[in-house]
Amino acid sequence: MSKGNFRTPKKANAYKDPVKVYCRIRPLPLGSTESCISSVNDTEVRLSPPQESHAARVNNCDETSHHFERVFKEDVSQKELFDTFALPLVEDVVRGKNGLLFAYGNTCSGKTYTMTGSSSEIGVLPRCLDVLFNTIKPYQAKKCIFTPNKLNSFDIRTEAEASFERQYKATNQAQGTPSRSKRKVDYSKRYHEGMTVQGIDEDNAYTVFVSFVEIYNNYIYDLLDDSSFEIARTLSSKALREDSTRGMYISNVTEVEVADADAAYAQLIKGQQRRRVAYTKLNHESSRSHSIFNIRLIQAPLDDDGETVLRDSSRIATSQLSLVDLAGSERTARTNNEGVRLKEAGNINSSLMVLRTCMECLRDNQANQVKKIVPYRDSKLTYLFKSYFEGEGKVRLVICLNPQAADYDENLHVMKFASITQDVTVTRAKDININQGLTPGRRRANIIYKEVVKSMRFEDDGEHSETPFSLGRLFPNYLMTAPDDKDILPALMEFLRERSAHRAALQIELKHRAEITSKDREVQSLERKLKNSTEKMALLQQNLNSLETENKTLEHQIVAERRAADEERRERGRLKEAVRGAVFQEREKWEKECDKRVKATQFNMKSKLWETDEKLRLLREIVENTPTKASKPSEGMVTRPRAHEKPEGAVTRSRAQEQRMSSAKNMSDVTNMNQETPKSSVKSVKGREVKKYLRRSQPSDIWLEHKPDENVDEGIIFQIDTLLQLNLRKKKTVETPKVNDFAKAQANHYVLEHQEEDSQGEIETQLIKGDVFETETGGHSVHFTDVEVLQKRKSIEINACVVIRRKRRSSEGSADWTDVETRCSIAIEGRPNMSPAISHKPLKSENVCSESMQKSFNKIKL
Ligand SMILES: Nc1ncnc2c1ncn2[C@@H]1O[C@H](COP(=O)(O)OP(=O)(O)OP(=O)(O)O)[C@@H](O)[C@H]1O
Helix, strand or coil, X not given: CCECCCCCCCHHHCCEEECEEEEEECCXXXXXXXXXXXXXXXXXXXXXXXXXXXXXXXXXXXXXXXXXXXXXXXXXXXXHHHHHHHHHHHHHHHCCCCEXXXXXXXXXXXXXXXXCECCCCECHHHHHHXXXXXXXXXXXXXXXXXXXXXXXXXXXXXXXXXXXXXXXXHHHHHHCCCCCCCCCCCHHHCCCCCCCCCCCCXXXXXXXXXXXXXXXXXEEEECCCHHHHHHCCCCCEECEEECCCCCEEECCCCCEEECCHXXXXXXXXXXXXXXXXXXXXXXXXXXXXXXXXXXXXXXXXXXXCCCCECCCHHHCEEEEEEEEECCCECXXXXXXXXXXXXXXXXXXXXXXXXXXXXXXXXXXXXXXXXXXXXXXXXXXXXXXXXXXHHCECEEEEEEEECCEHHHHHHHHHHHXXXXXXXXXXXXXXXXXXXXXXXXXXXXXXXXXXXXXXXXXXXXXXXXXXXXXXXXXXXXXXXXXXXXXXCCHHHHHHHHHHHHXXXXXXXXXXXXXXXXXXXXXXXXXXXHHHHHHHHHHHHHHHHHHHHHHHHHHHHHXXXXXXXXXXXXXXXXXXXXXXXXXXXXXXXXXXHHHHHHHHHHHHHHHHHHHHHHHHHHXXXXXXXXXXXXXXXXXXXXXXXXXXXXXXXXXXXXXXXXXXXXXXXXXXXXXXXXXXXXXXXXXXXXXXXXXXXXXXXXXXCCCCEEEEECCCCCCCCCCCCXXXXXXXXXXXXXXXXXXXXXXXXXXXCCCEEEEEEEEECCCCEXXXXXXXXXXXXXXXXXXXXXXXXXXXXXXXXXXXXXXXXXXXXXXXXXXXXXXXXXXHHHHHHCCCCCCCCCCCCCCCCCHHHHHHHHHHHHHHHHHHC
């Protein structure tokens, strides 16, 4: 973004200058004799109302005095005018500040004459251009370096881009149809202002762009747009926009880069020719529009070498001088305009009225410190001026007065407008500094350097030659009078020979220089390569150093990680060893425990077997009625385990068993046995076995039948009676023998009914019989004498279940209830059926014991 556009002032520390208003009185037009204006001094004019004026007739006005910054009389020259109020504006533009100069007055009051003038008496505008170009000429940038970016600012092209653009424009210009405006006009014959202004920054490069527009019927038209005027021939109005610095600008307006004052002047003339001018009663070349000629000076600092423009768009400074020729206010009563002219006049007057209103509003705001809205937008003219009145810069107004008496009333209005405007203030622009940080005097240093280099080249060429490669001294001025002139011909031949030799020497020299140049180039290229290689080496070395550092760091990391890994491995080993030790200890412990338990189990089993054997021996004694000696163990019989063989944990059980055994042998309280006739539903069971039994049974025998409860569990039919069919003559049946049952029944025999189901589901019924004896202490003891095994029956076939009702004495605890002895002592018989709800699964060891016992019983029977 370029600097120097319409910057918004900081109100706190901003200085303000009033709008300076100048007054120019034109000479009386031809045919007019009476003047209503007289200049009192350089700053005051007096207006005298003529008799016929409206003011005199209606308001009865007197003379009025009006003060200005400067009053220019009829005989003032264009130059004096320019020097007084326009030159300072040019100086400001060169220093990067904005300026506005506008001419205001009635029609035919000399506004256009003041601003533009004629070719002999050029106006303010061409003089501004002349002075500007005179000032910047030595510092002008090459064409096309700066380019508008359509956003009211500029960009910088490179030399190559600029060169390409120049060629492109030159080609287009050559191929295009020469337009009326492009026809060669010799502006060199016009008067040229030779002045320059001071204060230019020599270290900047400068370029001037000009644009020219008119505001006609409140529309903006581009007067330099060739495509509108000469190609399409349809004019399109332009829009007003606000840029980033809140400056107003005309969007897409044609901005022409001009190389010199004549080129700029040519654009002015071109625009003037396109401007709407018409004949009116008061002015045969009356401007029907407001015209605005913009001169934009672009400046940017040179680079460090002072040779080319620094490519930094932020350092571009743009300053603008707007020269405005307003259309003249006019009264229709005087002009007698009709139609288009009347409409034009209406628009002109209304826009001027808006301008006056804006000035009044601004003045009131500034005087009374209020913020009334200034109606800039009511007219394109005032909207465009907004940048100047709200921004920074200088505003100058030239009041043009036609002194003829007929213009008195209009002049009075103009005076009022001038009076209002000169009370308005505008913020003073600050100096720009776009060379900050750059060496001052770069351009001058570069010029001196170039001159020195040039002079050194000439010194190298030696004394013989005037120019680097001349053929020697100049051709002698021989004048031959005859073809065989003996004086001139030899001298000429000598000269030519000398010249030829010199040329040969020069050729050798040239060749030598070429060689030197090529060698120099080679050396330079080698030096460049060397420099590049050195830089690359330095870079590589740098990289190497950084890589080495990185490598060292990584090595350190690896060592640290290895250490950590070793430590972890050691720790894991330690843990492993600890776990292994713990496992080993645990295993040993469990092995010992298992051994102990196995031994205990074995001991228990041996004890059981011994008990069984012992019991069998007793039974055999009973059966055979021959007392046998306790114990020579036969084959397959178990010897009694010794106390020292007793393992830990087997003590309790073994003792309990022995106690039970003892209680079984010495049972003193056994009750009587009853016998009931069983209701047999299974005839095959009772048959032969019961008869055999009955044959052995004597009539005097009284039996105490010990059998478990019927219907121990619901749904189970207890049918032990039907199975046995004992048919005993006298019997008493008890479920659980009590102490006095034997005495009551006077039983001398005891029978225990027992049923057991084997793994094939067959039910085996056993009758364990014994004799009852009275003991000396008055009790009863039972000596078991026989175990009778009845035929096995399938439990399903007989459709009967034998339910075991376990009635243990509390003292028995968890004693092994499955052994026969125990059941005898606690009066249990039967064996559970298949029903899982009530089945009892004895320990494996118990099963083993039971089987072996069964074998023994079978043997006994046989
Ligand atoms: N100071 C002057 N000296 C000599 N001739 C002048 C002067 N001022 C104006 N004229 C002449 O008066 C005529 C009208 O002047 P000009 O066109 O400049 O008036 P204007 O104010 O621009 O009018 P409009 O507003 O209608 O365009 C021109 O022919 C011009 O040459």
